[in-house]
Every structure is written in C-alpha cells, then in structure tokens.
Amino acid sequence: EVQLVQSGAEVKKPGESLKISCKGSGYTFDNYWIGWVRQMPGKGLEWLGIIFPADSETRYSPLFQGQVTISADKSINTAFLQWSSLRDSDTALYYCARIWIGWFDSWGQGTQVTVSS
Amino acid sequence: DIRMTQSPSSLSASVGDRVTITCQASQDIRDYLSWYQHKPGQAPKLLIYDASNSETGVPSRFSGSGSGTDFTFTISNLQPEDIGTYYCQHYDNLVFTFGPGTKVEIK
Numbered sequence: 549e550v551q552l553v554q555s556g557a558e559v560k561k562p563g564e565s566l567k568i569s570c571k572g573s574g575y576t577f578d579n580y581w582i583g584w585v586r587q588m589p590g591k592g593l594e595w596l597g598i599i600f601p602a603d604s605e606t607r608y609s610p611l612f613q614g615q616v617t618i619s620a621d622k623s624i625n626t627a628f629l630q631w632s633s634l635r636d637s638d639t640a641l642y643y644c645a646r647i648w649i650g651w652f653d654s655w656g657q658g659t660q661v662t663v664s665s
Numbered sequence: 666d667i668r669m670t671q672s673p674s675s676l677s678a679s680v681g682d683r684v685t686i687t688c689q690a691s692q693d694i695r696d697y698l699s700w701y702q703h704k705p706g707q708a709p710k711l712l713i714y715d716a717s718n719s720e721t722g723v724p725s726r727f728s729g730s731g732s733g734t735d736f737t738f739t740i741s742n743l744q745p746e747d748i749g750t751y752y753c754q755h756y757d758n759l760v761f762t763f764g765p766g767t768k769v770e771i772k
Contacts, residue, residue, distance in 0.1 A: 581759075583761065585709075585763075592750070592752065592763060592764075592765050592766040593701075593703070593709065593752055593754075593763040593766070594763065595761040595762065595763060598759060598761075607759045607760070609760075609761075610666075643708060643709065645708075645709075649714075649756075650697055650699070650714075650756030650757075650761075651699040651711055651714045651754065651756065652699075652701070652709070652711060652754070653711050653714075653720070655708035655709055655710070656708065657708055658708060
C-alpha cells in the first residue's frame with residue numbers, strides 16, 4: 549500500500565526556520581515525483597513545487613520560487629519542505645503528494661504550520 | 666500562464682440529485698485535467714484523471730468529461746458522504762494549477 553506520512557504540526561514565530569518532512573513507503577520512492585500543496589485557512593489548494601527524488605530535480609511554482617526550498621533524501625525515502633524565515637502568511641496546512649504522470653494520486657495526511665508571535 | 670476557473674463556487678443539493686461542476690481553462694489544455702474531492706480534516710482524494718478516467722475504487726456516480734477548455738464533473742446520485750470541496754487541476758510540463766474549488770453541501 550502506498551503511504552505518505554508527514555511530520556507533525558508545528559508552531560513557530562515569525563523569522564524562525566522550519567523543515568517539514570514526508571516519508572514514502574509501499575512503492576519505489578525514487579521513481580515518482582513528489583509535490584507539495586498548500587491550503588491557507590479558508591482557502592483552496594495551491595501548488596508549491598515538486599521534486600524527483602532520484603536526482604533531486606526540482607520545479608517551483610513562480611509564486612513560491614525563492615519562498616520555500618524543496619529537497620529529498622532518497623536513502624530514507626523522504627522529501628522535505630523548508631523555510632529559512634517564516635512569516636505569518638505561511639500559516640497553512642501543507643500536503644505532500646505522489647505524482648503519476650500529471651496528477652496527485654496519493655497524499656500525505658497534511659502538516660499544520662502555524663506562525664504567530 | 667494557464668488559469669483555471671470553476672463554477673459554481675458552492676452549491677447545495679438534495680440526496681439523490683445530479684450535481685454538475687464545470688471547470689474552464691484559459692487556453693486549450695487537451696485532456697490534461699484531474700478532479701479531486703477534499704473533505705474537512707482529510708487529505709484530498711483523486712477521483713478523475715485525464716478528464717474522464719476514474720481512479721481505481723472511485724464510485725461510479727462520479728464522472729468527468731470534456732476536452733480543450735471546457736470540462737464537467739458530475740455526481741449522478743448525490744450521497745451524504747459526498748459533501749466537501751471539489752477541485753479541478755491541470756498539469757503541463759511539470760507545472761500544476763488547481764481551480765478555486767466548488768463546495769458541495771447537502772440541503
């Protein structure tokens with residue numbers, strides 16, 4: 549069974565750094581792109597970017613380029629989403645999802661990130 | 666950039682009703698369109714890919730159609746467990762775009 553398990557909820561202050569994770573199992577992690585999707589409170593789904601774990605090739609949405617960093621460690625079947633300096637507006641629920649061809653076919657349970665002074 | 670719109674933004678229907686959601690692309694996207702169901706407190710779930718193909722295990726009351734710029738998602742016999750928000754999503758050359766979503770409620 550394909551599973552993506554994300555790290556737990558985080559509460560941070562503005563300006564702090566953060567790295568959340570997404571661990572895949574039940575499939576060959578290297579062979580599938582992993583994407584990150586954001587849902588701000590009361591809003592819809594937004595695509596942040598993707599990574600191909602086999603070679604760590606990444607693509608970012610123009611809206612999020614330079615705002616977040618996506619990485620992966622294929623030795624532990626894990627993808628990461630990180631911020632160097634959080635802002636209040638980064639408060640959201642973040643999902644990782646496996647990509648097959650052009651759709652997100654399996655999703656993590658989501659990681660709530662709350663940024664507040 | 667390709668923009669996706671959905672209508673309506675929300676709807677309320679009775680159990681057993683046929684519900685239709687439309688998704689429009691700002692330019693021709695062939696059939697590169699998927700549909701997701703997102704229930705509160707749960708991860709989104711893929712229902713339809715390539716405009717009209719059902720994901721394995723998805724109930725037959727969910728269907729999709731269309732190509733080019735205009736797409737339709739239908740729930741043929743609305744059930745109480747179908748409440749949630751439905752999103753269309755386009756992909757092209759490793760760029761992904763979600764529609765704004767349609768919230769479905771039961772009358």
